[in-house]
Amino acid sequence: MKIKSRTLIAGSIIALIALTTMQGYLTFNTFDLRKNSFAVNSRTKIGSIVKTPYVDSLSWHYRMDFVKKIPEYRNGEITKEELILELENAAKSRNPTFKKYFKEGAEHFKLDPRVLFKKVASSLELTHEDGTTEQIIIESDKSPTFLLGTDFPTDEGYLINAWNWTFDEDFINNNNQTENVIITYRASLYMKIIDLDWIIFNQLIGLFLIAFLLFVFVVLLVSYSIRNLLKLKHISDVKTDFINNITHELKTPLATLSIATKTLSSKFAQDNKEIAKVSIDTINRQNVRLQNLIDQVVDNSLGYNDIKLNLEQVNLTDFTNEICDDFSLTLTNDIQFLRSIENTQTLAHIDPFYISTAIINILNNAIKFDGTVIKLTYKITDLYHVVTISDNGIGISKKNKSLIFGKFYRINEQNKHSYKGLGLGLYYCNQIIKAHHGTISVKSEEHEGSTFCIKIPLNHGKENFTS
CATH class of the missing domain: 3.30.565.10 (Histidine kinase-like ATPase, C-terminal domain)
Structure with missing residues (x-):
């Protein structure tokens, strides 16, 4: 019984741990899947907002403003840093209009306001007629040139899309000669979700609450079952111990009574009144002892x-x-x-x-x-x-x-x-x-x-x- 009880308790605890581990795994797996799903949905909604003719028109205008400054750069009238600044300023002048349009699109597509978007120029390369190239913006740069949206550190966001744009520009150089330059421009789109874990937690709070209540219920059920098992085992042990003990207590007077009865019924005792009296006295004492033992159990058990x-x-x-x-x-x-x-x-x-x-x-x-x-x-x-x-x-x-x-x-x-x-x-x-x-x-x-x-x-x- 002792070994069996320990086995049942150990099995119950192991089953509880296994169930809890499985429940935790499924819950957190659901959490991760919902995070990924939220990110994909947000990316799709952003794509629906920015891949429109209106946004393309805004991008076209600031790119053309930038292209017009390249001849000045090639003729040495402005530096590379000033050329990049021209691109930033051209985009910056149109960013308020874009942000207003993006907000309206976010409301239309029900995009969470904690999802931020930005567009950057991740690389810009000029290819000259002689085949040489010149890097204006280097793609490996950790701080690409910000164009549209809400600026945030690039390493805090997700890259959701990127594309290249190529354009030929002719200009008159300082030698009054027509020179052609090929502009290779790469734009990248980034998305940042503020407090993503908290967003998903709020979405799944009902699931977490149910999982927690289920866990508490199972723990209480197992604890109650183990407690009842131990209680029943204790009652069984007490009952067995009491029966064994009372049996032991009864054996002595019963054995004595048996001997006295045999002595009294023997022919030798019938011819000897003294032996008969001793046997009768013994029977009376053991009878009293048995009665006292029974009274002790009955009386001492009273509440x-x-x-x-x-x-x-x-x-x-x-x-x-x-x-x-x-x-x-x-x-x-x-x-x-x-x-x-x-x-x-x-x-x-x-x-x-x-x-x-x-x-x-x-x-x-x-x-x-x-x-x-x-x-x-x-x-x-x-x-x-x-x-x-x-x-x-x-x-x-x-x-x-x-x-x-x-x-x-x-x-x-x-x-x-x-x-x-x-x-x-x-x-x-x-x-x-x-x-x-x-x-x-x-x-x-x-x-x-x-x-x-x-x-x-x-x-x-x-x-x-x-x-």
């Missing part, structure tokens, strides 16, 4: 709501002294029993039988669990009658401390019970004290003894004695 108290006004100073006196008579010489009992005239409203039973149970436990020095203390503090019983026995481990007041629970070592009992004593004590509206607690360290503290309210049961 505090089932205990019917017969309250009396009792001076606990005298009461605890009497219990100590009686208990001392049962001790062997190797056990030291100490007491510290406060002398008070304050009366407690208790059921003497049940309270004495609880105290005696704890005192007997101290001896059972190897206590050789036992001390009982009684005092009144913080509106409570407080009875404290301490010993120097084996103590209680941290994991057992919260379990010792449970029904049928017995302290064990490596799954082998070293101390006899039905596991009802401390449970019964707890129910008795609860019936008196009090509390019982324990302080203990393993191998360092235990201290049990019983607290009963001073005002408990007073209404039953007021006139």
Whole structure:
């Protein structure tokens, strides 16, 4: 059962991890696919906006303005930097018109306003009549010449398109000769999406919420199942342990009864009245023992709501002294029993039988669990009658401390019970004290003894004695 339970728990945890991993993979894969889809859709919409005759017309005009400046450059009237600046200025003068047109197109095609676009001149080359080439704008340059749209660092965007444009221009050089130059111009289109992850997250927030709730549900379901499995296993272990223990307890008196019965029924016993009397006495004692054992199981299994108290006004100073006196008579010489009992005239409203039973149970436990020095203390503090019983026995481990007041629970070592009992004593004590509206607690360290503290309210049961 133990191995099977561990296998089921391990299998459940592995299945949960596998399911969570798969769910996470599918969720993030969906996230990446949606990002790619959003980028492709945005690119398509930008293409629909900029690939129009109107935008082509704007581009044609600033290119022609630039071409007209090339003769000045070839004749040495302006520098290369000034020539590039002429291209920038020609495009810049038309950019406000383009941005207005782009905004209207974005609204028409429902393009997200966080998608930015720009057009740059990525390379510009002049080819002369003698076949030599001259690089005006170098394509490998990390800062190409900005033309239209919204400027942003090129490395932050996506290249969505590029094309070449070639044009021949004739001009009169300084020698009054006609010279031809071939202009090879390359334009590139870039797109930048601001906060793309956040955009996609907002689109998929419903999916993420469902995935999270499903994950929480599965975790709670597995946790609940494991907890129930452990609870059922504990109940099964307790039941098995109790049956084994009560069977062991019953074997001794039953075996004795069997022997006494055989002796009594023998011919030898019939002729000897003394042997017959001894056998009958043995049968009577074992019968009482069996009856007490059954009563112990029945009575000690009662909950505090089932205990019917017969309250009396009792001076606990005298009461605890009497219990100590009686208990001392049962001790062997190797056990030291100490007491510290406060002398008070304050009366407690208790059921003497049940309270004495609880105290005696704890005192007997101290001896059972190897206590050789036992001390009982009684005092009144913080509106409570407080009875404290301490010993120097084996103590209680941290994991057992919260379990010792449970029904049928017995302290064990490596799954082998070293101390006899039905596991009802401390449970019964707890129910008795609860019936008196009090509390019982324990302080203990393993191998360092235990201290049990019983607290009963001073005002408990007073209404039953007021006139």
